[in-house]
Amino acid sequence: MKAKTTERVLVIDDESQIRRALTTILEARGYAVDCVASGAEAVEALTARTPHLIILDLSLPDIDGVALCEQLRTWLRVPILVLSVRSEETDKIAALETGADDYLTKPFSAGELVARVRALLRRATGEVAAVPVMSIDGLTIDIAARRVTRDAEDVLLTPIEFSILSVLVQNADRLVTWSQISDAVWGPEYLVDVRTIRVHVSNLRKKIERHPAVPRHVLTEPGVGLRFDSR
Amino acid sequence: MDMPAAPNAIRDRIRRHGYLTAVGSVVLATSVFAPFRESLGREQWGWLYLLVLGFVAGTAGVGPAVLSAVLSFFAWNFFFIPPFHTLLVAERGDVVHLGVYLVVSVAVGLQTGRLRDREAVAQREERHAAALNRLSTSLVSETSTEGLASAAAEELTLVVGASSVELWIPDESTLALVPVTRHEQETVSPPDDIASMWALAAGGVTGHGRPPVRIERQAADATPSSHRLLLPLVSAASVEGLLEVTLDAPPDDASASFVTALAHLLAAFLQSRRLNAVAMQAAAEREAERLRSAVVSSVSHELKTPLASITAAVTDLLETDVHREPDDVRRKLGDVEEDLHRLDDAIADLLDVSRLEAQAWQPRPTEFEVGELVGAVVTRLPRASRERVTYAVPEGLPMLHLDFVQLSRALHHVIGNALEYSDGIVTVGAAVERDMLLWVDDSGPGIPESEKDLVFDKFYRGTSGRALGSSTGLGLSIAREIIWANGGEIAIEGRLPHGTRILLRLPREREDA
Structure with missing residues (x-):
């Protein structure tokens, strides 16, 4: 499947250990990795060649990561995965608001990293999730057949609830922002209010979650959006 | 303190207007006696005048007493000794009466007046002593300089009739002289004379060992009759500040010595307060040092x-x-x-x-449901722990508007503590009252009553030796700090027959917001 073209990833991080670890992990899985250590080098590398994905560390020596993210978004459409440490939650949310597509908090596992990278690249190329059927904790979701069962019993979802669930499942374990949900469910010409989406999400949870009041699968990402947890 | 005020005031007025009292008494007595001139023998009126004299001497003191002795001598002669309405004396016996009266009345006036004056001094000293006594009592109970300054001002107003009192002390950090009664944020720099007095007094003690002096002068901007006293507050160690007293009249020796005694008291208080502050700071530094070494060892x-x-x-x-x-x-x-x-x-x-x-973690509120918070925390637990958690969270709870990230850290510590400290099921529940209530129940051994307040302290590990909340012993203290920062409360409750409930009380979004 990866034989068509080698996908290129640009890593922007000033810490050499992180660059080394990311390179090792990603190259082992068939990606081509370029590394730069500063914002200036990043802009230079990006004008020379456009990668398929950018991994951006929020604390850079020469420029604020959030500002760089915002700047790149003005002329680049490639997905951006933000790396942050715990104390940078505020920066992380700001980066997601200005156009980053997902985030990883350091320290992260190789599995998490690869899952995020794959999900972002898949979405960017418009490829449909390779998992049309997802099954966890007695919940089965068959996107293609538009069928959801809970403990082998059919769950009846409204079209909007199903659309929300399918965009979340197709991006399983990945952050989906409120505006991405609005785009995917209602179309890009509408910007649907977060409260409206929340009402549908609340109904969706009542139908598919074991404890609707304490959701385990359709999780809230504070201030940003939702994430479907499949672990 | 509980001396009746009204008689005091009358006595004060008589004392202040002693000579007027003397003249008035004689005139009044004469006009009362005159109509009854014929009903007594002319020489007997002398005895009645002697009574009047006794009253004046007893209330107004020596000077007025002598004045009234002389006046009554002439009044008796003029109105009661024939020939009337002249100072001539018809009979020889009356000359003896008058002569003896003058000598006796002056002698009685002098003696009684002197006793009266001595009593007045004693009374004043008693009042001064009582005032100082009251002040030293409040010195023991009062902890704030503001409180003591106002107590001192009250006594000065009561005892010496001060029209304004200000206590100037050096600011703790800048050492600049500031008035105690100043309002927050307001900067008041002392007038030139106070500043130079301060420089002189402080320099006098620390520099050249020169004794500080009392400066007395008229306030330049006040009415010509107002007088200002500036007293350095000298303690055994140093000059603690300045006392500024404005009086309506120039102080006599007694008032001045009262003000001086009061200044000594204030100085003693300020010194002990300063030494206390130094000692407390040292204790705080020791505590910080203890915590720091606990951090280092942890x-x-x-x-x-x-x-x-x-x-x-x-x-x-x-x-x-x-x-x-x-x-x-x-x-x-x-x-x-x-x-x-x-x-x-x-x-x-x-x-x-x-x-x-460092207070560098300000809450950043977002809207969420309490169940979403619980879900996000439980999802991050290892699978084995996750399976021990059950829920008692009803649907349809109102939204919260608090910092999701911070609260999930706090709840993570509380749930983690319950999981670590017990082996059975851990239940997370929620209910809505005036606030949102969120609790975590375990069925572990429970926390002894005596330790309930301690578990939120940093590095407290419980008598069993096991760490609470997290292995660093910081978990529950972090949780409490976060809950406080978000306007909530956290408490520990025992459960029957055994187990522990940690109860979080979270503020709900205001309807008007």
Whole structure:
């Protein structure tokens, strides 16, 4: 499947250990990795060649990561995965608001990293999730057949609830922002209010979650959006 | 303190207008006596005048007494000794009467007046002593300088009739002289004369050993009749401040010595307060030092233990002298991963503590449901722990508007504590009252009543020796700090027959917002 073209990833991080670890992990899985250590080098590398994905560390020596993210978004459409440490939650949310597509908090596992990278690249190329059927904790979701069962019993979802669930499942374990949900469910010409989406999400949870009041699968990402947890 | 005020005031007025009293009494007595001139013998009126004289001497003092003795001598002669309405005396016997009266009345006036004056002095001294006594009582109970300054001002107004009183003390940080009664943020720099007095007094003690002096002068901007006293407050160690008293009249010796005595009291109070502050600061520094060393020992334990075990495992894997099955390698790496999680947890705790202590972690509220918070926290637990958690969270609870990230850290510590401290099921419940209530129940051994307040302290590990909340012993203290920062409360309750409930009380979004 990866034989068509080698996908290129640009890593922007000033810490050499992180660059080394990311390179090792990603190259082992068939990606081509370029590394730069500063914002200036990043802009230079990006004008020379456009990668398929950018991994951006929020604390850079020469420029604020959030500002760089915002700047790149003005002329680049490639997905951006933000790396942050715990104390940078505020920066992380700001980066997601200005156009980053997902985030990883350091320290992260190789599995998490690869899952995020794959999900972002898949979405960017418009490829449909390779998992049309997802099954966890007695919940089965068959996107293609538009069928959801809970403990082998059919769950009846409204079209909007199903659309929300399918965009979340197709991006399983990945952050989906409120505006991405609005785009995917209602179309890009509408910007649907977060409260409206929340009402549908609340109904969706009542139908598919074991404890609707304490959701385990359709999780809230504070201030940003939702994430479907499949672990 | 409970002396009747009204008689005092009358006595004061008589004392102040003594000569007027003397003249008035004689005139009044004469006009009362005159109509009855014929009903008594002319020489007997002298005895009645002697009574009047006694009254004046007893209330108004020596001077008025002598004045009234002389006046009554002439009045008796003029109105009662024939021939009337002249100072001539018809009979020789009357000359003797008058002469003896003059001598006796002056002598009685002098004696009684002197006694009266002595009594007045004694009374004043008693009042001064009582005032100083009251002040020294409040000196013991009063802890704030403001409180003492107002007590001192009250006494000065009451006793010497001060129209304004100001206490100037050096500011703790800048050492600039500031008035105690100043309002917050308002900067008042002392007038030139006070500043130079301060320089003189402070320099006098610390520099040249020169005794500070009392400066008395008229206030330049006040009415010509107002007088200002500036007294350095000198304690055994140094000059503690300045006392500024404005009076309506120039102070006599007694008032001046009262003000001086009061200044000594204030100086003693300020000195003990200053020494106390120094001692408290030292105690606080010792406590901070104790905490710092507790942090250091916890850090070195919680960081070094996993690090040591990772180092041992990894260096072992790097050795080539042993043949290893791939499964063994994987198992060893699994252990390393566990240690890394422990290391990460410890670092996260320390990061939280330092951010909370530096107050660099301001809540950033977003809207969410309490169940979403619980879900996000439980999802991040290891699968084995996750399966021990049950819920008692009803649907349809109102939204909260608080910092989701901070609260999930707090709840993580509370749930983690319950899981670590008990072996059975842990229940997370929620209910809505005036606030949102969120609780975590375990069925562990419970926390003894005596330890309930202590478990939220940093590094408290309980008498069983096990760490609470997290292995660093910081977990519940972090949780409490976060809950407080978000306007909530956290408390521990016992459960019957056994177990512990940790109850969080979270503020609900205001309807008007």
